[in-house]
Amino acid sequence: MSVQKDGLEQFVAEVRRRGGSATRLTGAEALVEVQAGAGRPVRVKLKTKRRGDWQAQKSDANPRPENPIDAWVFVDVNYPIGSAPIVAAGWMRDDIQSQVQEWLAADPLRDSTKLRHHKIPEARVAEWRGRWDIIGFPTPATSSGDVTEDNLGAWVFKCNPKVWDLRQYMKDGNDSIEDWSVVDNYRSEMIRNGQRAILWASGPEGGQTPRGIWGLGWTTGQRYPSVDETQGYWTDEDKRHSVRWFAPTDITLMKEPLTAAEIRDYSGLEDLEVFRSPQGANPSWISKDQLARLHDLLEGWPEHEAGSGEPITVGAGGAGFGDPRTNKMIEDAAVDIATDHYTNLGYEVEDVGARNLGWDLTCIHASGDIRRVEVKGVSGPTPSILLTRNEIRSAREDENWELAVVTRALTKPTLAAYTASEVLEHAEGFVYRVDL
CATH class of the missing domain: 3.10.590 (ph1033 like fold)
Structure with missing residues (x-):
């Protein structure tokens, strides 16, 4: 199923759920006529995406009088249709017009008849999310589909x-x-x-x-x-x-x-x-x-296990949860998996873990790209790991440093790579040295 067809089906189903009807009009554009009640039908332009931005035309700043529309509906097939931004056509026309004017003013040599595409990012229309009243439907407080910490x-x-x-x-x-x-x-x-x-x-x-x-x-x-x-x-x-x-x-x-x-x-x-x-x-x-x-329909809910109280081992080779022997098996498996991963990406890989540099693998690509990779392995599915002070120092000082975490290292290994900035953003003090 195409993305446009998927979006159309979601929109039509939601209109019907709200008690209205929706009919796709013929033509290349995704135009839909919506009847919400006893009033006149409204015509909407449907834009659908699966990722990235919605795509429009710069010419939408000057809509054709023979093909008027009342609203734009922006569908992201990864989101519930109830929270789709529904934008009044006049506002959308003026917004595109102002952006096109800024784009032309930035470079007088630009030609909007040749570079016709116009991107509409989510942030541009976020304030219109769930505005079904624009096309004649009441908007209950619970219908938008937006999730918050409170609800x-x-x-x-x-x-x-x-x-x-x-x-x-x-x-x-x-x-x-x-x-x-x-x-x-x-x-x-x-x-x-x-x-x-x-x-x-x-x-x-x-x-x-x-x-x-x-x-x-x-x-x-x-x-x-x-x-x-x-x-x-x-x-x-x-x-x-x-x-x-x-x-x-x-x-x-x-x-x-x-x-x-x-x-x-x-x-x-x-x-x-x-x-x-x-x-x-x-x-x-x-x-x-x-x-x-x-x-009321369930017999109970499993207890949540916080995961606290696990033994921690800290040594010259790093830090981790569990017993040292198992940790060594997991670490070796993770290094092997990471080595294969970067080799398959075209890097020459050198294991430097024994030199205590702040990373385990030096990876050099023929293009000149260098990655200094710290490898961590865990037995479970959650990439929660411990880093030594030396590893944190490398993450702060070396722009080529990155972290490779192998989850389920001994059973069903999955590798995820993180940049130094991502690691430092989530790092927090957990183990401290105390000399008495």
Whole structure:
């Protein structure tokens, strides 16, 4: 399905859910006629994207009188359609016009008839998010789909069994989910340790994996990028290779799901986002009010384990959690994986870890690019690591320094790379030397 067609289907479905009708008009542009009530129909221009900015034309600053529109609707297929910016056509025309004038004034030689494209970033139209009243629909306070710290009840991580084989995963004896893929948006940026998490199976309501809640638990940290994602239980190669971010979780799988039919029949839960926007990207969510109602259908919620009290080992070779022997096995496996990774990228790799320089691998590319890579390995899915004072010093002083973290180093290794600035931004004092 094309991005434009996906956006059109989401918009039409939302209009119908709100009690109106929407008809696509013929022509190259995505124009839709919307009837919200007894008044006159309104005409909207639909812009859809999956990533980046929305694309318009500089000529939109001077709309054609024979083809008038009342509003623009900006759809991001990774966001719930309820929070789409809906912008009055007059404001949009004036905004594009002012930007085009600034663009021309910056260089008199520019020609808007040749460079016709005009980008519309999200920030430009953010103030119009969820303005369904512009096209004739009331806008309840809960309809925008925006998540805040105050209204978040739980994150909902959706699993399509046709893409990731949940049934086989459980048959193989697995009883928990340690992480889940998410898209790069403001929601995934909000994920922190200790937030409630739900695993939702999408798809049909019957079959081996009926639609509904299959797991309950918690998030265990901030999202983290994935560089190399192994096959695992993925059944769709394109989907697997498109994964860029993961959220660490501790979700306990249920022996029997709480089905979508059971949830929908309960008062106050029929309007969950997974019902309204089933095609929306991960993560979805439920509000605190919805969570309170959902608790009536559940037997309980797993306890959140804070993860404190683990033994810490600190030595000349670095710092980490767990016993020194296991740490050495994890460290060696991580270095081997990182060496293969940078070699495959075309670097000549030298292991300098024994020299205590503040990094483990010196990687030199034929292009002249140099990377000094500190390697850390962890046995679990969460890239939470300890750095020595020497490693922090290197991150501060060396612009070519970077960190490679290998999660699940001994079982299902996944490598993620971080710049020095990213590492320093999240570093905090944790272990201190005290000479008595």
